[in-house]
Amino acid sequence: MKTLGLLQGPQTLGKGKPFWSAFTLVVALACAYPLFADGYDVGNNVYFFNWAFMALGLSLIWGYGGTLSFGQTAFFGVAGYTYGVISINFGDAYGLTIFALVASVAAAALLAAALGYFLFFGRISGVFLGIVTLSVTLVLERFMAQTAGPEWRVGAARLNGYNGMGGMPSLTIPWFGSDIVLFPDVQLYYFTLALLIACYLGLRILVNSRFGNVLVAIRENPQRAEMLGYDIRVYQLVTFIIGSALAGLSGVLYTSWGNYITPASMGMTAAALPIVWVAVGGRSDLTTTLIGAMLVLAGFQALTIHGSQYALVVMGALLVLTVLIAPRGLVFGLGTLVAALVNRKPKRQGE
Amino acid sequence: MTVLFSIFSFLYQTGDAFAFLVLSACGLAIIFGMMGVINLAHGEFIMCGAYVCAAAARAGLPLPIAILAGALAAGFAGMVIERIIIRPLYDRPLDTIVATWGVSMVVTQGTLILLGSTMPGTGTPFGSFTVGPYSYSVYRVVLMVAALGTLGLLWVGFTKTRFGVLARATIQVPHIAQALGVNTGLVYSLTFGLGAALAGLAGGLYAPTMTLVPTMGSAFVVEAFVTVVVGGADIFLGTAPAALVLGAVKASLTSWQGQLAGQIGLLVAVIIVIRILPRGISGWILRERT
Numbered sequence: 001m002k003t004l005g006l007l008q009g010p011q012t013l014g015k016g017k018p019f020w021s022a023f024t025l026v027v028a029l030a031c032a033y034p035l036f037a038d039g040y041d042v043g044n045n046v047y048f049f050n051w052a053f054m055a056l057g058l059s060l061i062w063g064y065g066g067t068l069s070f071g072q073t074a075f076f077g078v079a080g081y082t083y084g085v086i087s088i089n090f091g092d093a094y095g096l097t098i099f100a101l102v103a104s105v106a107a108a109a110l111l112a113a114a115l116g117y118f119l120f121f122g123r124i125s126g127v128f129l130g131i132v133t134l135s136v137t138l139v140l141e142r143f144m145a146q147t148a149g150p151e152w153r154v155g156a157a158r159l160n161g162y163n164g165m166g167g168m169p170s171l172t173i174p175w176f177g178s179d180i181v182l183f184p185d186v187q188l189y190y191f192t193l194a195l196l197i198a199c200y201l202g203l204r205i206l207v208n209s210r211f212g213n214v215l216v217a218i219r220e221n222p223q224r225a226e227m228l229g230y231d232i233r234v235y236q237l238v239t240f241i242i243g244s245a246l247a248g249l250s251g252v253l254y255t256s257w258g259n260y261i262t263p264a265s266m267g268m269t270a271a272a273l274p275i276v277w278v279a280v281g282g283r284s285d286l287t288t289t290l291i292g293a294m295l296v297l298a299g300f301q302a303l304t305i306h307g308s309q310y311a312l313v314v315m316g317a318l319l320v321l322t323v324l325i326a327p328r329g330l331v332f333g334l335g336t337l338v339a340a341l342v343n344r345k346p347k348r349q350g351e
Numbered sequence: 352m353t354v355l356f357s358i359f360s361f362l363y364q365t366g367d368a369f370a371f372l373v374l375s376a377c378g379l380a381i382i383f384g385m386m387g388v389i390n391l392a393h394g395e396f397i398m399c400g401a402y403v404c405a406a407a408a409r410a411g412l413p414l415p416i417a418i419l420a421g422a423l424a425a426g427f428a429g430m431v432i433e434r435i436i437i438r439p440l441y442d443r444p445l446d447t448i449v450a451t452w453g454v455s456m457v458v459t460q461g462t463l464i465l466l467g468s469t470m471p472g473t474g475t476p477f478g479s480f481t482v483g484p485y486s487y488s489v490y491r492v493v494l495m496v497a498a499l500g501t502l503g504l505l506w507v508g509f510t511k512t513r514f515g516v517l518a519r520a521t522i523q524v525p526h527i528a529q530a531l532g533v534n535t536g537l538v539y540s541l542t543f544g545l546g547a548a549l550a551g552l553a554g555g556l557y558a559p560t561m562t563l564v565p566t567m568g569s570a571f572v573v574e575a576f577v578t579v580v581v582g583g584a585d586i587f588l589g590t591a592p593a594a595l596v597l598g599a600v601k602a603s604l605t606s607w608q609g610q611l612a613g614q615i616g617l618l619v620a621v622i623i624v625i626r627i628l629p630r631g632i633s634g635w636i637l638r639e640r641t
Binding site: 115118119127132134143309312313315316318323324 | 383387389391436439440443444445446448449450452453454455456457458459460461463464566569572573576577579580611614615618621622623625626627
């Protein structure tokens with residue numbers, strides 16, 4: 001019960017009845033959506049959820065931890081490729097794809113731990129951290145892009161260079177009778193939705209717990225936090241690992257969803273997109289990050305359909321404008337405005 | 352003799368890598384060292400310089416003039432961007448990274464839309480010379496000289512000229528400089544413009560050796576970032592020695608295992624160096640001195 005009480009607290013926007021009613025309504029709508037839509041469309045729209053984990057992870061690292069990580073897509077790619085290699089080699093029987101999912105996320109977390117050790121224990125912070133994580137991402141992209149030859153294979157899995165790796169099986173849940181294969185369809189939709197809600201609520205508990213409060217204290221003033229006796233390096237490292245593992249989860253879900261992963265998913269453009277989603281939404285809150293990511297993704301999708309080349313220009317301009325006009329995020333600004341209005345009403349009645 | 356040839360080959364490759372690192376990093380290093388701003392649109396200034404240089408050279412201008420035109424164009428673009436986007440963000444250094452990344456996306460994709468996926472370049476001038484069994488490009492030697500010349504000019508510019516004194520005063524204590532009558536806004540603008548012009552110069556100098564595509568800047572940025580991270584905030588005590596060390600690392604790994612190994616080795620070297628010297632080479636040298 002005590003843990004559940006942390007679902008709302010000082011580090012998250014939204015509390016009390018209005019917020020949780022709205023939350024329940026949104027979840028109910030999301031659950032009901034497949035009843036009114038075609039299975040094919042539902043499967044396609046899982047695409048949006050796939051990215052949400054990466055956005056939430058970045059919100060944790062950047063928004064709550066104050067650490068600028070541009071490496072989300074590196075962990076996305078590492079986990080995606082790991083999933084491909086494992087699942088192609090071992091197949092999808094006996095729930096082995098679930099093992100592949102766990103192993104891939106663990107691989108991303110391991111890489112994050114190794115990189116984060118050097119960064120945080122070297123006391124790299126601020127802009128340098130952003131540059132190093134971005135450099136790692138770009139070098140990983142270039143490395144994967146040159147794996148075109150037949151000698152680049154792990155077991156039965158060919159890495160295929162710039163064309164990307166394909167043909168891995170989708171996630172499969174072992175079930176009595178016949179296994180449930182999570183093709184992009186209604187089942188995958190519910191699976192991803194459940195995972196997303198679990199991650200979102202879990203992160204809410206995390207940031208409102210003691211750990212989250214210390215993390216925000218470090219963001220606000222690292223020296224003060226250190227003087228109070230907290231080893232800020234450990235807190236930042238753990239945050240970095242959790243956030244990167246979430247990016248890895250996105251990578252696995254994406255790879256399983258499209259049965260496909262390419263080096264371009266780690267490139268400069270791909271690495272910028274999570275920054276756009278999170279910055280536009282409002283990085284310092286999980287809810288606004290999630291809403292912002294969904295809105296920007298939907299906008300990007302719509303733009304891509306109507307004029308593919310301009311979508312990236314609009315994304316870049318959106319990023320610049322957000323930083324200049326609403327540094328804390330557009331959705332965050334709206335959210336605080338709504339909260340201020342809601343909180344003002346009872347006072348007026350009281351007067 | 353073969354040993355001598357190999358030594359010459361290694362020195363040539365190190366010099367080549369050194370020139371590449373110095374030229375691609377010094378613009379970034381000036382903007383970072385002087386203003387604390389990391390300019391993620393750095394690669395796009397390089398691309399701008401390369402495009403203008405190639406266009407000018409194809410229009411019939413001699414190559415040195417074309418290269419200068421590229422540098423000037425990039426410098427002008429830099430001053431405009433500083434005025435519009437960077438200026439409100441000086442007290443929020445992390446946000447400048449994000450904002451300049453936005454600029455980078457707009458420029459890369461905008462160039463792709465306006466000018467297409469590639470642009471005709473100019474050939475590499477001067478031909479080649481041979482030492483022992485290997486042949487070397489003369490233009491690469493010109494690039495090494497250009498890198499050293501750029502460092503020399505920057506040193507003179509920042510230590511001997513009035514602009515250099517005003518710039519360093521502004522960087523150290525902005526409000527005192529302002530109180531003494533320095534137009535700090537103009538100094539910031541010029542410094543950013545200088546950094547962008549140096550990026551444009553790198554683009555112009557390398558334009559004859561590369562394929563001109565809108566994303567060509569990203570071929571430079573990783574090396575530039577890495578050099579600045581290893582070097583630290585000071586361009587003469589940081590960037591130049593860092594470029595020399597990293598150049599040697601890159602050259603030996605490249606000749607041993609190929610280009611990609613050079614890049615990966617560079618990155619690993621950087622991650623290890625920052626663990627040992629968090630403030631970069633210049634931070635280490637300056638601490639030794641005090």
